[in-house]
Amino acid sequence: MIISDFLEKNAKVYPERIAIVDQVKDVRLTFRQVQERVYRLANALSGLGVAKGDRVAVIQDNCFEWLEIYLAIGKIGAVATPLNYRLIGKELADLLNHSGSETLIAGSDFVPVIEPFTDRLAALKHTIVMGKPLEGTLNYDTLLAEAPAGRPQEIIARDDLFCLLYTGGTTGRPKGAMLSHHNLTAVCTTWIIEWGLSHDEVGMIVTPLFHTGSNWPLFAGFMMGNTQVILKGVDFATMFATIQQERVTYSLWLSAIVGLIINDERFHQYDLSSLNLVMTGGGPLGEAQLRKLIDVLGCRVSHGGGQTETGPICHIRLEDHLDGPGRRLGSAGQEVFNMELKVVDADDRPVPPGGVGELCARGDALMKGYWKMPAETRESMKDGWQHTGDLVRIDEDGFIYYVDRLKDMIKSGGENVFSKEVEDVIYALPPVAEVAVIGVPDDTWGEAVKALVIVKPGMTLTQEEVISHCRKSLSGFKCPKSVEFGGQFPKTGLGKIAKNLLREKYWEGLERRIH
Numbered sequence: 421m422i423i424s425d426f427l428e429k430n431a432k433v434y435p436e437r438i439a440i441v442d443q444v445k446d447v448r449l450t451f452r453q454v455q456e457r458v459y460r461l462a463n464a465l466s467g468l469g470v471a472k473g474d475r476v477a478v479i480q481d482n483c484f485e486w487l488e489i490y491l492a493i494g495k496i497g498a499v500a501t502p503l504n505y506r507l508i509g510k511e512l513a514d515l516l517n518h519s520g521s522e523t524l525i526a527g528s529d530f531v532p533v534i535e536p537f538t539d540r541l542a543a544l545k546h547t548i549v550m551g552k553p554l555e556g557t558l559n560y561d562t563l564l565a566e567a568p569a570g571r572p573q574e575i576i577a578r579d580d581l582f583c584l585l586y587t588g589g590t591t592g593r594p595k596g597a598m599l600s601h602h603n604l605t606a607v608c609t610t611w612i613i614e615w616g617l618s619h620d621e622v623g624m625i626v627t628p629l630f631h632t633g634s635n636w637p638l639f640a641g642f643m644m645g646n647t648q649v650i651l652k653g654v655d656f657a658t659m660f661a662t663i664q665q666e667r668v669t670y671s672l673w674l675s676a677i678v679g680l681i682i683n684d685e686r687f688h689q690y691d692l693s694s695l696n697l698v699m700t701g702g703g704p705l706g707e708a709q710l711r712k713l714i715d716v717l718g719c720r721v722s723h724g725g726g727q728t729e730t731g732p733i734c735h736i737r738l739e740d741h742l743d744g745p746g747r748r749l750g751s752a753g754q755e756v757f758n759m760e761l762k763v764v765d766a767d768d769r770p771v772p773p774g775g776v777g778e779l780c781a782r783g784d785a786l787m788k789g790y791w792k793m794p795a796e797t798r799e800s801m802k803d804g805w806q807h808t809g810d811l812v813r814i815d816e817d818g819f820i821y822y823v824d825r826l827k828d829m830i831k832s833g834g835e836n837v838f839s840k841e842v843e844d845v846i847y848a849l850p851p852v853a854e855v856a857v858i859g860v861p862d863d864t865w866g867e868a869v870k871a872l873v874i875v876k877p878g879m880t881l882t883q884e885e886v887i888s889h890c891r892k893s894l895s896g897f898k899c900p901k902s903v904e905f906g907g908q909f910p911k912t913g914l915g916k917i918a919k920n921l922l923r924e925k926y927w928e929g930l931e932r933r934i935h
Contacts, residue, residue: 422601424494431455441649442484461492464567472497477521479530486629500583502630513537528552578602596791606784607731611640622647624671632728660690667694675703707749725752731785751819759783779812780805830859851879860926871900
C-alpha cells in the first residue's frame, strides 16, 4: 500500500473518527469527510488538466487543507511541491520555475507576494486561492463544491513521485528532493515502529507543513488512523492549551524550541498528562536540556536525526538511558531499523569508532535524487549512499553523536573547531537564550571563533563573562575571540539558525574554505 491508499482504508474502518482538527479555523473532519474532500479536489485538479507527473505547488500557512491537498495530488499521480512561505517573492518565483509547476494552490495572503513576478512564471497556468476570492484566480472552496465526489481512477506505482521537497537551504540554494510514494511509506513505517505509535492516539503538528519535519508525523499518524491536530505555528500558550483540551498524546518539537518550552512559566499551568511521547529533532540537544525535558514532562522522550533526503536515520529513547553512561543522553541514538549508516573521511574512507567523519545513509526511505540537478545528485548520493553533510562520531555500540555541520566547522590556525561543542558550553550560562558560533575572517588564524548570543529578557551578560566561562571548559583555540549580542537570528523553515546568513556580513567578498 501507498499513503493515498489509506484514505479508503481509514474511511472504511474509522468512518466517524475525527481525522483532522484545525484549531485556527475551528474545523473538525472525520475520515469519511476527508475522503470526500480529497476526491473532489483530485477531480477538480484533473478537470483543470493536471495529469500524472505534473507538479502542483502549494504555499500556505498550516491548516487542515494541507492533508487533503497532499492526498488529492497523490491520488491523480501528480507531484506535490510545497514551498516555504517565509521566502520572498523572487525566491518563490525561482522555485516555481525550477519545479515547472503549472498549477499553484496558495493562501490569499501569499498571492500578492508572487504577483510582481507572474510575468516570469512561464509554466504557470492556474492559481487556486484559499480564503478570500481574488480576481483572475480560481477559488479553492468553489472548486471543491462543484467537483464530483467519485473516486479518481489513476493507477499509481510505488516508485512514482509523490512530492518535491525543497531543502531548507542553510547552505546554498534550495534543492528539490524527489520522494516517491514508496519513500514516504518507508518513512512512515519507521516512525510507527521506532516511535511506537498506536491506534486511537492524537498527534499535534506545530511545525510548518511545507517541511518534511511535519510530513513525517502527519502521514505516519494518518496511516494509523489517528486524529491530527493542526496548529498554525509555535505559540507556547496555544500548544499547552491544545494538549490539555484535545488530550494530545504525541508531538514533534524542534530542538530549537525545546529549551524555550521547558523554561516557559506557563508550562506548569496546564494539564499535559495526556502526553505519552514527545519527539525532538531538527538539531542536536545538550544533555542538560534533555534531562530537564524528561524530568518536567514525565513521559517518553525520543530524540532523533534525519534529513529531507533520507527520512529518519537514527533515534534514541532517552528514558532508557537515564541511568546509563551520561554521554548517551547527548547522542542521537542508533540507526533505525530500515536504515544503514557509516562514517567516512574526506576521501570516503571508513572512520573507526570514536573518530569524526561525515555521516552517510542508505535505505528504503532514501530520495530518488535532486530535481533537475544531476551533478548535485551524483555528488550527494555516491555509490548509493546519501552524504548528509553532518560531522559525527559513532561509538563502539553504534550511538551517533552529532559534532557539527561540515560547512559550519571552523578552521582556526590549522585546528578544527566544531561550533556545536562551543555552543553547548555557552548554553550552560543561565542568561543565554540562543547562541550561534561561527568562523569570521582573521589575518592571523584564517578564521577566528565568534559567538553570537541572544540573552534572556531581564538578564545581562558580557563578552568577558562568556569568554571566561569558555576557558574553564575548552582549549584556548576553541574559545571565542569575540562575542556579539543581538535580538534574533534568521531561521530556516525547520527553525534552525541559518548560519550561512549570519556569516555573510563578515565574509562578503571573501572566500571561506574549511578544508
